[in-house]
Amino acid sequence: MESILGAILRRRAVKLFAPVEISSELREQILDAARHAPSSFNMQPYRFYWVESAEQKRQVAKLCLGQMPAETASALVVAVADIGALPATSRAQLEWMRRSGFSAAKIREYERTAKIGRILFMPGPFGIFGALKWGLFWVLNLWKTMGMPPTSRQDFFKWATKSTSLACENLMIAAEALGINSCPMEGFDARRLSKFLGLSARHREIVMVIAIGKKSHAYLEPPQWRRPLEATVTVL
Numbered sequence: 001m002e003s004i005l006g007a008i009l010r011r012r013a014v015k016l017f018a019p020v021e022i023s024s025e026l027r028e029q030i031l032d033a034a035r036h037a038p039s040s041f042n043m044q045p046y047r048f049y050w051v052e053s054a055e056q057k058r059q060v061a062k063l064c065l066g067q068m069p070a071e072t073a074s075a076l077v078v079a080v081a082d083i084g085a086l087p088a089t090s091r092a093q094l095e096w097m098r099r100s101g102f103s104a105a106k107i108r109e110y111e112r113t114a115k116i117g118r119i120l121f122m123p124g125p126f127g128i129f130g131a132l133k134w135g136l137f138w139v140l141n142l143w144k145t146m147g148m149p150p151t152s153r154q155d156f157f158k159w160a161t162k163s164t165s166l167a168c169e170n171l172m173i174a175a176e177a178l179g180i181n182s183c184p185m186e187g188f189d190a191r192r193l194s195k196f197l198g199l200s201a202r203h204r205e206i207v208m209v210i211a212i213g214k215k216s217h218a219y220l221e222p223p224q225w226r227r228p229l230e231a232t233v234t235v236l
């Protein structure tokens with residue numbers, strides 16, 4: 001694998017792909033890199049749907065509004081923020097800690113953190129607990145320096161979307177480093193695509209779809225423009 005900086009600087013949103021197949025080894029490497037991204041509380045609140053079979057891909061591309069990157073991609077990755085898997089994820093981490101021989105003190109510490117996390121991250125029926133939590137934290141924050149936990153369903157998805165987006169970037173950079181190009185897309189019919197994948201709106205929200213493939217020789221890459229550093233950075 002080449003230098004990470006090289007892959008970051010070379011990556012472009014490619015709009016036209018050549019018809020090539022992506023091996024299952026490459027697929028696994030790319031997805032494995034995605035799940036190595038950092039995530040809030042290590043909760044990894046996402047799921048990736050890798051769509052590669054011709055018929056499914058055709059249907060997903062159509063739901064990506066028939067955009068050229070989607071229509072010509074070798075695979076389409078639907079990145080979904082998933083707030084429904086949190087209890088299962090913390091249970092799985094706990095089991096892993098027990099199997100891996102973590103000390104009893106470390107396991108107790110994680111159990112305590114997971115319990116607090118469950119309480120903080122529980123919206124409750126009709127968001128009632130969320131509203132109470134918001135009021136309580138707002139008052140506490142008047143005299144105490146503290147972070148605000150997510151309280152509404154929208155907050156939860158915002159929280160999960162941050163970690164999902166980092167995993168998406170890992171995925172695209174890894175693909176680039178492995179000689180595969182990509183194009184992130186938010187141009188899709190979220191309602192129909194969710195229905196197609198059988199996602200419950202309560203727990204799952206599509207963050208983006210990533211077209212994956214090999215850049216076509218016919219594709220004329222436009223020059224890349226970015227705001228100058230001083231327009232994007234404040235050094236204090």
Ligand SMILES: Cc1cc2nc3c(=O)[nH]c(=O)nc-3n(C[C@H](O)[C@H](O)[C@H](O)COP(=O)(O)O)c2cc1C
Pocket residue numbers: 011012013014015067069183184185186187188208224225
């Ligand atoms: C969240 C997000 C959504 C995007 N949605 C689309 C899209 O729907 N269709 C598309 O062709 N490109 C899409 N892009 C790609 C951007 O247009 C592209 O990254 C930007 O113009 C900069 O070009 P570059 O990545 O080649 O440097 C999206 C990028 C991001 C990060």
